[in-house]
Amino acid sequence: MTSADPVFKTSQPLLAERLKGVLPAHCLLIDEEDLRPYECDGLTAYRELPMAVCLPETEAQVIDILRTCYQLGVPVVARGAGTGLSGGATPHAQGVVLSLARFNRILRVDRNARLAVVQPGVRNLAVSEAAAPHGLYYAPDPSSQIACTLGGNVAENSGGVHCLKYGLTVHNVLRIRVVSIEGEIFEIGSEAPDSPGYDLLALMIGSEGMLGIVTEVTVKLVPKPELAQVVMASFDHVAKAGDAVAAIIAAGIIPAGLEMMDKPATAAVEPYVKAGYDLDAAAILLCESDGTPEEVAEEIARVTEVLTAAGARGIRVSQSEAERLRFWAGRKAAFPAVGRITPDYYCMDGTIPRKRLAEMLAAIAAMEGKYGLRCANVFHAGDGNLHPLIMYDASKHGEWERAESFGAEILELSVALGGSITGEHGVGIEKINQMCVQYKTPELLTFHRLKEAFDERGLLNPGKAVPSLHRCAEYGRMHVHHGEIKFPELDRF
């Protein structure tokens, strides 16, 4: 099971008949025109039609769907809002898409306990909106927060621009309720700290729908800071901006947000949002401070001092909430802004140690020449998470393939520099080959055995997140590094 990709073969009529037995008609899609909208997620380059889409409304229906698929040996791909960028929700041609879109209720907001219990189809931003009257909010804020769902956030361990200070999804979820592929319910975590046994919450969060289906999520809410202000600094050299980031951390400051954009990114963004960015700068930094007014004033003064010493050519501090939001608007709109200047773009998600940033950006500049494609870079600088946006035109022959190779090279360099192929978007289908670069055989085998502990028959989201060893052998054959053959223990085909 672990060395080769499994094969599934249940006929669509049989599957449809069995699903009709457990679901009302309005919860099941089987006609091609109804399935079409589900053929891809945010990674539109990969498309596949599933055999059926299930839209359950109750946990009992989820259990019935899973039991049915388990009995028939049919793959199940869970889906939230479908905003994921790594193809985690790309359907399986012999499988079912299990959409949690109708699990869209906020079940409880508890002001005193500072938590919310929500269904997995609730949108990320809706949680903060529901908590706002209590002066609370949900901290992880991926850029897609107006659309993406909590279930998807749990599957991907989503981050956002504030995770340096407030953590990722894994730091902000207290409990999940999960249904296994066999239809068994597991309560994982609780409102009390340190649940007995292994930390399965950590294992489930970021597991990309490979281990179970989440039907309820309890999240931590935190008090909304009284004030937030942002410092915008511009630099002549990218390396200087990178050093400035290190200097802020070295000064003992953990800002609420610390973001960088390079010149191609600001050039794309400025005409679109008019954020007031310095277009002559090689890079700009946005550094946010939040807390009480006294605290913010103290931190902003220190940040300004550090940035000045680090050689910033210009520094501006937001003087109003409107100005703060305008400074951020450019960063938050970076993806759509780049989308305006190119027919298509391909967003990468590597993480690197911050000190290697200048090296990485120089390498990306060289790759632009090599692949004949442009690239703009936005960077969660505080936590080393780089989002290069490779611009291409899918209608031009060979451009997507070049963009894909460009991206693969960036990810593999991320690993070589001591980082990871994905910081917050997940592996999905997109980076599955690069998993063979980041991990060796023993780790990959451990991942497969762990999956079998939850899903022995490999029915949950097969072909995603963790590559089979045969896949790695094939990929290694194409990418022989330094004459070393990877996975020499496997037969080649």
Added chain:
Amino acid sequence: MTLDDLIGQVKAAYDSGTQLRLRGAGSKDFYGGMLAGELLDVAGYRGIVAYEPTELYVTAKCGTPLSEIEVALATKGQMLAFEPPHFSGATVGGCVASGLAGPRRQQAGGVRDFVLGVKLIDGSGQVLDFGGQVMKNVAGYDVSRLIAGSMGTLGVIAEVTLKVLPRPIAEQTLCFSFDEATALNKLNQWGGQPLPVSASFWHAGLLWLRLSGAHAAVEAACRKLGGDVVPQGDFLRGAVNAEKHWNSVREQTHPAFAAPFLWRLALPSTTPPVVLEGLCAIEWGGAQRWYAGELPEARAIAASLGGHAVLYRAPESLRCLEGAFAPLTPGMLALHRRIKKTFDPKGILNPGRLYGEL
């Protein structure tokens, strides 16, 4: 001691089917289930492998004393924010394996929140690397955090990378005369406000509150909250100053923890006063409460309140009989066994230390 020495010992044990009892400094021998198997002493595999203050991480071999790491961090004004107890010479491997955190847990998070990567020797003697040294890494399952609190049952933690944080610029401790119910109410009220509360400790009618952050934030919070300011330095207030006080809570040398039978109840922080004799301390904003006594009803009461109870300190025979940790449902136990088998196919690593059945 080298990594190969450790690997060799685990491989030999795997081949011969010998059970191993993993031990660093032995500072937590009192904690968890039975101590069984041949001793695998990892204390000799020690030393800081890498410390990058501006990247906010430290990587150390398992036998490195926490004190050595914290001295290194202090030179750069940084800390292990989960404030793990040292007891007597705790090592970083044991710290991660036990998952025990100290007073700052309520603000900063627990051990697992700071684990970025591990180098693990699994139960067949294979070396496995999970996670890394970057803050964000979602490639593959998050095995590094799974290891935190697993009591050495999934592998020998040969090396671990922890996220570090700057020490707060300012700290101030306040003390209030509150009964249990008032203290719990106040702690939860304050928890919902943007206040820099970094630790709380209630014992015998007194609530101690530590505020940490920027000078201005700490000063503003002190003005807002009132209470008596406990001196930070050597100025004695009934022979107690703030640092010594918090250290005695962290290391459990405070008299509140002196009982020979000690239960730790982890509860939703808003749980009202529990009908259970023997309350000796409340921490973590109400989420961690300590009770002294044999208290056979503790486990059922904690479960009925949505929490769980750990038989934290008791004679080993009783911990083995009752189980140190709250029992798992049959389905959950079966899942734990399958996970255990993934890492330790012959079941040789710390058998019975977490659960008798693992």
